[in-house]
Amino acid sequence: MKLRLGTRGSVLARTQSGMVADAIVEAAAARGIELDVELVFIRTEGDVSQTPLVGISQTGVFVNALRDALMAGVCDIIVHSLKDIPTASHPDLDLAAIPVREDVRDALCTRGESLSELAPGARVGTGSPRRAAQILAQRPDVTVEGLRGNVDTRLGKLHDGLDAVVLAAAGLSRMGRLEDATQLLDPSVMLPAPGQGALAVEIMPDADPAWAVAVRDLDHAPTRQAVTAERALLGVLDAGCAAPVGAHATVKDGVLTLKARVINADGSLALNETTSGPATEASSLGRRTGFTLLGRGAARLMGGS
Known part of the structure; x- marks a missing residue:
């Protein structure tokens, strides 16, 4: 069975997508399924525009063309850097896997x-x-x-x-x-962007279960929980991935610890919060932390009113 994996054409995107493609083939083989995954290169606005990314709203700039290609049937699978995708779930796509996270630093x-x-x-x-x-x-x-x-x-x-x-x-x-x-x-010096180091693998909700199961095998529960908390925080702050917001969640023995930072543009003022709780409540922990930061004046540090 041959599958098409949509990716941007940059060296990093091709490398990341190639790693995911190999992992899908390996996961399928472990289930006795023979797959062949080929890369399909898709140009995005972020690849074409020379405008500073902050000026063209970085969130989604590398994502929308890939998603359009998936929904149009140009490819069967797409891979993103998780920090590039909007925090709200796409209503017509399935975030099937968030593989184990790389170095967040x-x-x-x-x-x-x-x-x-x-x-x-x-x-x-x-x-x-x-x-x-x-x-x-x-x-x-x-x-x-x-x-x-x-x-x-x-x-x-x-x-x-x-x-x-x-x-x-x-x-x-x-x-x-x-x-x-x-x-x-070290994150104590520079907190990473929410979702940094993680990849997102999206498919159509009606994808053939015969191969979709191999994609889902790539999902790493602790990584998904950690980035869910980080991105829930970002969603509450109503901030894109270009905002001066850092977040890093870790999961150990079922307990999630989220460290968050909102900082003003010149670095002279910062708000820090640390929240811990059950990893199964990752989204609510992230949202709670976001609302706490808003209550402490985070909007003003991010440039809001």
């Missing part, structure tokens, strides 16, 4: 200096307000500059004017390029 890439060793006035590139604000909270004496493009483009800026760039460790790891990271920033 952000990676500082420099010519050898750690964050504390960067010279005053050093130029740090990132397209993420969350990363920018948390960098400035630690080092208010550096200059943060906007940055977008694929991994090679961003890393190339280290030899074209920038002293540091910040990327997701998960992407570097999946591409076999974690050695390009000078320092992996």
Whole structure:
């Protein structure tokens, strides 16, 4: 049986999708099902536009074309970086699997200096307000500059004017390029984006059970619980993945612990919350944390009224 997996054409997207395709084939084989999964490349607005992602609403910019292709029958399966998809469930699609999560941390890439060793006035590139604000909270004496493009483009800026760039460790790891990271920033210093390091695999609700079961086998319950809490928090704050909101949930022995941070643009003010409870109540824990932050003035820090 041949399946078509829709993916963006970037090296990272192809790598991630290829990993998922291999995992689906392996899961099917374990059930005695023979599958062949081929990649179908789909161009998205985020790949075409040169507009800064924050300016074109990053949430969904890499997602909608893939979803349209799935619903049009161009492909059978699509794979996203989970942090790119809107927090609300798509009414016509099935989020069939959230595989085990990669490293959630952000990676500082420099010519050898750690964050504390960067010279005053050093130029740090990132397209993420969350990363920018948390960098400035630690080092208010550096200059943060906007940055977008694929991994090679961003890393190339280290030899074209920038002293540091910040990327997701998960992407570097999946591409076999974690050695390009000078320092992996602990979540106590820089909380990741909600859902960072996780992938989302979507199919149609009426997909053939003969192969859909192999896709569902990829789902990792603790990862799904953790990112459910993080994204429920984000939904309450009514903030997209470009907002200065960090969240990281962990699950141990059935207990979920969620750490959240809302920070203003220059990093001078931050609100932090930690909530724990049953992992089976992940969504309500995330929502509760979001409402607590709103009650403490999170909207003002995010630029709201």
